Amino acid sequence: MQGNKARSVVSILDLSTDEINNLMNVADEIDKNPEKYQDKCKHKILSTIFFEPSTRTRLSFEAAMLSLGGSVISTPDSSSSSAAKGESISDTVQVISNYAHIIAMRHPKEGAPVVAAMKASVPVINAGDGGHFHPTQTLADLLTIRRTKGSLSGLTIGLCGDLMFGRTVHSLIEAMLRYSDNKYIFISPNELRLPEYMRDSLNKSGVEWEETSSLEYAVPKLDILYMTRVQKERFFNEEDYVRLKDTYILDEEKLSTAKKDLAILHPLPRVNEISTAVDNDPRAKYFYQTLCGKQMRMALIMMLLGIK
Ligand code: NCD
Numbered sequence: 001m002q003g004n005k006a007r008s009v010v011s012i013l014d015l016s017t018d019e020i021n022n023l024m025n026v027a028d029e030i031d032k033n034p035e036k037y038q039d040k041c042k043h044k045i046l047s048t049i050f051f052e053p054s055t056r057t058r059l060s061f062e063a064a065m066l067s068l069g070g071s072v073i074s075t076p077d078s079s080s081s082s083a084a085k086g087e088s089i090s091d092t093v094q095v096i097s098n099y100a101h102i103i104a105m106r107h108p109k110e111g112a113p114v115v116a117a118m119k120a121s122v123p124v125i126n127a128g129d130g131g132h133f134h135p136t137q138t139l140a141d142l143l144t145i146r147r148t149k150g151s152l153s154g155l156t157i158g159l160c161g162d163l164m165f166g167r168t169v170h171s172l173i174e175a176m177l178r179y180s181d182n183k184y185i186f187i188s189p190n191e192l193r194l195p196e197y198m199r200d201s202l203n204k205s206g207v208e209w210e211e212t213s214s215l216e217y218a219v220p221k222l223d224i225l226y227m228t229r230v231q232k233e234r235f236f237n238e239e240d241y242v243r244l245k246d247t248y249i250l251d252e253e254k255l256s257t258a259k260k261d262l263a264i265l266h267p268l269p270r271v272n273e274i275s276t277a278v279d280n281d282p283r284a285k286y287f288y289q290t291l292c293g294k295q296m297r298m299a300l301i302m303m304l305l306g307i308k
Pocket of ligand 1: 056057128134137167168228229231267268269
């Protein structure tokens, strides 16, 4: 429904730092004055195509579009879409480009959204591709950090859990590297350490970072603790998953040495890695994070559709 030069967001690096900061400012405006935005996307259609399970990301996109006065068309899940009949991503997005003004897509194959963005004539937003990237989760994370810590600089950030396959981790690191004076502590079992390309990014940027397998060691040093789930669907065998899944469980006892103003984030879904008792701790920000996610997706949809 647009010309051929639609701008897509596949990686967080597709957005400049100024654009990210501006999206956060718009999200803050949306928070203060939601009614000012309720008709911004009137007569616009978002299509959500998810080839992998998702609850909050898809609903968050859909809620974002509906809160902007737009409409949503969606396939309930990949088994009921034509992909199940063998249709290529390229064909799917060319068809959807005639039905919707913007597409949010999740796919188990890394790089699938790049193909989609090349072939679609409307903007494509990557809502997660395999173990690769998840830029809109990162927008949610950044806004949560800025709102809870007042800044995106000068922080010690701990990322814990599945750092190998955790796409939210990879995107968040790429984004945080653009803000100054942050230190990183990566907490994972040996088998789930950060992939090589992420280590390269860290080394190239010259930031201070360290790895540990001990959550207890890291906790007292942190301003932000980003917990992640060990992702069953990315494992080749069940045994490894079972062995590693409960390596880290954050509970009130482990938090006893933490800073009073620590912010605990998690992209959700949570399995066992944060005890539900922590939910009542004022440092738990993971449910608030989902509100930030919706507001950032609203800001991003408007930006990609050229709506002020
Ligand atoms: C994450 C994802 O899908 O990558 N969740 C999300 O988008 N909210 C993390 C996860 O699935 O563990």
